[in-house]
Amino acid sequence: MGYRTKAFLYFLILIVIITSFGCSTTGDKPFDAFAISVTDFRGKEISLAKPATRIVCLIESGLSGLYMLQAENQVIAVPSAVYDEGLFSRYAALDDRIKNKQLPAPGNWDFVSIENIVALQPDLVIIWSSQTESIQSIEAHGIPVYGVFLESFSDVYKEIEDLGKLTGKSQRADSIIAYTKSEIISFKKQQKSSNEKKKSVYFMWSQGLLSTAGTTSTVNELIELAGAINSCTFSQEHVTINKERLLDWNPDVMVMWHNPSLKPGDIIALPELKQVSAIQNKQVFELSSVFMYDLWTLKFPNSVKTIAKWCYPDTFADLDLKEEQHKMLIELYGKRGGRLMDEWQE
Amino acid sequence: MEQVNKAVQVRNISFGYNGQLILDDVNAEIEAGKLTFILGRNGSGKSTLLKILGGLLNSQEGVTRIFGKNSAKLNVSERSKLTGFLNQHHNAVFPFSVEDVVLTGRAGFINFIPKESDREASVQAMEKVGILHLRNRNYTDLSGGEQQMVMIARLLAQNPKILLLDEPTTYLDFSNQSHLLNLLKQLVKEGLTIVAVMHDPNLAFIFGDDFLFMKDKKVLRSGKSLKAWDTEFLKTIYHGKLETIPYKGRVLLVPFLN
Amino acid sequence: MNNRNISILLYSLPIPVILVSLFIGPSQYATPGAILNMFFNIADNPGIVKSIVVDVRLPRVLLTFFVGGSLAISGCSIQGIFRNPLTDSYILGLSSGAAFGAALALAYAFLPVQLSAFIFGLAAVGLSYFMARKNRNVSIVSLILSGIIVSGIFTALLTMVQFFSDPFKLQSIVHWTMGNLHNASWGKLQSSIIPMSAGVAVLIIYRWRLNVLALGDDEARTVGINPGKDKIIILFAATLASSSAVAVAGIIGLYGLIVPHMVRMIIGPDNRQSIPLNFLFGGMFLLIIDNFSRTLSGFELPIGVFTMLLGAPFFIFLMKKTNIGWNR
Structure with a gap:
């Protein structure tokens, strides 16, 4: 074999050896004193020592949930869809950081930039549980991931309940879930009479x-x-x-x-x-x-x-659907929820 | 032993393709160190016979011996030391340089990557054929005649004992034809055995040492050049009206003018 | 510049290109200055910078390089054994097989996506090969034909999976087929680098044989090469390397077709030079394209799309500028 062939083969072997040593430097944190523990939609247990304060949320519905939980100040990055036409005006009305385009968007639920996420040093990432490859990459950096998969309205309740625990907003979670359930019950009563x-x-x-x-x-x-x-x-x-x-x-x-x-x-x-x-x-x-x-x-x-x-x-x-909507937005998003209504009417 | 000076012995071989018989119980012998031409009309089975000699086709029946060895039992590497083959058509797709094409003739000596000695051997082969000046040209840019000379240089780089050439003069102009055939004669003098299929009987008769005539799937009369000059015999081979003119103790064929 | 100088240049470029790529990325922490500071232990935030450079960028850069190199070297080898400059491993059904495998795994989660893509990619090429095999002989035309048929079958199966998938899974499948290097990690690199390297190594060793095979089967056999055996070995190595690349990075369309032509334009058709350079140039070129895709916008652009948009015009430019000998 020529010297070039040999050189090339040695080069390949070298890279393979380097790769086999390469692994994420940030390992799992020691398992003690976890105050918070929930099981996400993958069946994986997520444990946090304290409520998450640096959340990267990559799905819009989850982000909405966090705003409803009044945990928006714990969110440090949002899905890029939030900056798209149609959603931007809504979130701009809810949060000045989005209005001023200050919250980074490291990707949508698909096509996420792992580098941007790691650089943000989050203590929780929220993403669809079907994105197994992205989840693997993020978890390899020792960052906890809450995987979401919604197939029914009861899944929505579970998501809000879990997010409430993870953000330390369990009370708020219980209250908005109770509100929604009562809305449905009273609606059903009205319906039954017909x-x-x-x-x-x-x-x-x-x-x-x-x-x-x-x-x-x-x-x-x-x-x-x-x-x-x-x-x-x-x-x-x-x-x-x-x-x-x-x-x-x-x-x-x-x-x-x-x-x-x-x-x-x-x-x-x-x-x-x-x-x-x-x-x-x-x-x-x-x-x-x-x-x-x-x-x-x-x-x-x-x-x-x-x-x-x-x-x-x-x-x-x-x-009166308009009135119902207005009431619901105020109830779920707080005072600023009313602005959503105004935007929507325009 | 009798076999020693026989480069090729063909015994009772038959070959068919898609149910159609192309060679029917063919027997022939080719002597070593001679320039032998296989002559006959189109479709008489000349190229098929040559391919069987080169191991590119296997006869369904009969035995072919190359220097006494059963052709069917040779592996590609052993065979490449014995026979080299020049196809009638070859088309290179990639624009390799002439030198790279000639170098591929050395494959039988090369494990994976050619050595300096292989490069030298191909330079010598190009020199011998007289195409050294083309070595850096693209093979695909050359004329048909030049390409033919490159393929012959490739055969010489391969350095087999027998060269099998299918219509080597087809793409060559008049002067190149005589250049090539003189080169073949020179190579035979140096000890090579050459077997070539030829369309043109006159060039064969001028340069050849020995002849095989093919007609109707068979070799009619093998060897013994002197009997080949019989006009009546040639008429049966070429199946038509022709005249012969004596030339340097041999004959040339001319078509009969109506 | 003569061939020798170009060759030396191309051999020496990968290391600096890889190093420069480590400095490129969207993060505001791991700027070139911060990375240099890290080496002198004066960075403000050494943990995060190191994490980004070593655990995010390095595996991605190496993976991109190997994926690009594997696709290019496989494309060049397959063009050589089929004596057809219009083929690459995709023609044999690799991409549609891999896409179907990935879609199946994304929709029904029975196997890891990467493994499923690899298995079905390999199976598709194997199927093409055995469908084309007749009397212990594989003709080029029948192989390309059966490749087109197998592609068609797997594309139909892929469409069926997509048809029965809900919009979210559907979008994942569509995105997978666009090529996705953004999920690169050490784990992904480790799972793919051995098959990629093994395939590449075999192709490097067999590279001169491609010159012999490129002249035709009879021409190879008469000089002492068994064309059938060599073709199977080369085809298998090329498929191994490219299907591992596709499995890990998704479909990067036409890359294995375009790069070998670029390399031929630069260095000529002799596979002794062009095979190793396909690996190096293919790796570098994809890395450079990926560097653009990582930095031009805040979010990730699919590498397959970006490759076409950047690679195709460059290819056309080279084709117009140079004489590559396809005029006959």
Whole structure:
């Protein structure tokens, strides 16, 4: 073998040896005196000696939860989606640090910059639990990670409860969870008094007309809470159907998730759907704001009420959605919550 | 032993492809140290026979011996010391330099990376063929004739005992043809055995020592050059009207003018 | 500049490029000044600077270098054995196999993503190879054809997985296929560097054989090389290196196709020079691209996308500027 071949092979062996020694210098901290301990959605136990004060939150719904818990001063970095059009105005209204673009955004839930996160020296990172590779990299630096995965409204309660413990805001967590539960209970009472026939709702994700949610989804829970029936009977989370199926189902109401390219009028104008009763009666509506109709935070009762009012306008004739929303925002986000309402109305 | 001066012995070989017989019970012998031409019309099986001699194809029946060794039992490395093969067509895709192409002839001597002695051997081969001035040119930029000379230099770098050439003069102009054939004669004088398939019987008759004639999947008459000048025999081989003209004790073929 | 000088330059560049890359990154702590201070023990915040440089940037820089090098050297070798300058390991179904494996793991979490991508990438190339094999012979045309078929099958399976995935998983899958070096860590490097190095080492050893194989099967066999055996060894080594790279970094499209051409334009087609330089140049070039992607914006840009946007124009520029001998 030539000298060049040998040199190259030695070089490779050298790098392999260097690599095998390379490992994160910050190991696990000693396990004693953990005052706080929760189990996240991965089933992993997160233990902290004291409430987290340097939180990097990489998911928007989690961030909203932290603001509701009044733990915003413990947040040192936010998901980059917060600075996107649509969400920015809301968070700017809640927090001057975001308004002045002072809070760093080391990535969204995907495509995070590990380097930025490490440099921020956080004592807690919140991210979707499905991001296993990012979680591994972050935990390798000895940083605790709370992994979130929301499949139902009870998961939302669990998340708020856990975040309350991790931030030392358990009392606040209990109080806002109790508030939300009581909202749902009183709504149900109002609903029970009516004898209207149950309506069927077809839910439409923003991917397009035929992209809907099955019976195992949070959307299904939402529709049932609103007292209606999900048209889609497939037991999957996310389903793409064909148009014939949609005609068969013949939903009474169609609810669109926030959609930048399609509006209810466009759907009503579709000639191939003119046999569908929702189209004939022009019962197509859009949950027009991702922030206001968020299904993954305690704001979800707002969506429940809105859909209920769309389905049963007579029963809920007295329900003033604007007022309900205003009340909810103040309750959840505190005094500044009212500003969210104003922004939204603009 | 009889075999000693026989470079190649072919016994009862048959070869077919897709159910079509191309060689049918062929027998032939080729003497060492001679320039032997395989002649015949298109489709008579010349190239197939040459490929079997070079081990690129294996006959379904019969035995081929190269210097007494059973061809079927040679591995690629042993074979490369015995026979070298020049294909009729070759297309290099990458623009290698001439020197790099010639150097690949040394593969049988090289484990993984060529040594200085291999480079010297290929320089000598290029010198012998007269293409040393082309050594740094891109092989793909050369004319067909120059490429042919490069491939012959590659064969010489390989240094086998027998050179098997399939239509070596096809892409060459007139002067290059005589240059090449004189080179082949020179190589034979130095002890090599050369077997070449030729379309043009006249060039073969001028330069050859021995001839194999092929017709209808068989070798008609092997060797014994003197009998080759029989006009009637040549008419059966080339299947047509032709005349022969005497030339330096041999003959040249001319097509018959209607 | 003659070939020798270019060669010396390319051999000596990787070390400084790697060192400079360690100074580049978005963090306001680990600035070049702070890193230098760390070496003289006068940094304000030595723990965090060291952590960023040693545990974040170093593994990422090494991983990027090896991924780029492995993809380039594999692409060059596969072009050599197929005698076709238009191929790379992706043509044989590697990327679609790996993408399907990753998607399956992301959607159903039955295997680590990286392992699943590696297994399916390797399986796809193996499948292409055995589908093309006929009478103990593998022709180039049938291999490329079966590669296209296998790619099609795995792309269909990938689409099926995506179809049944909820939007979050779907987005993870889509992002995986864009290439993702931002999750680099020592663990990822350790799990991939041995197969990458092993593949690269074999290709380095066999590099001159590629010159022989590039002239054609008959031409190789008559000079004493068994083309079938050598091709399998080289194909396996190239697949091993590139599928480990894809498994760890996602799909970095066309990289294995473009870089070997760049290296050929710079140094010529002789694989004795170009194979090692493909590794070095491929590693450096991806590192430089990744340095841009790490610093140009506050967040991470997918490396696969960035590579195309930066690499393709550069490639076109080189193709117009130099005569690479594809005119015939």
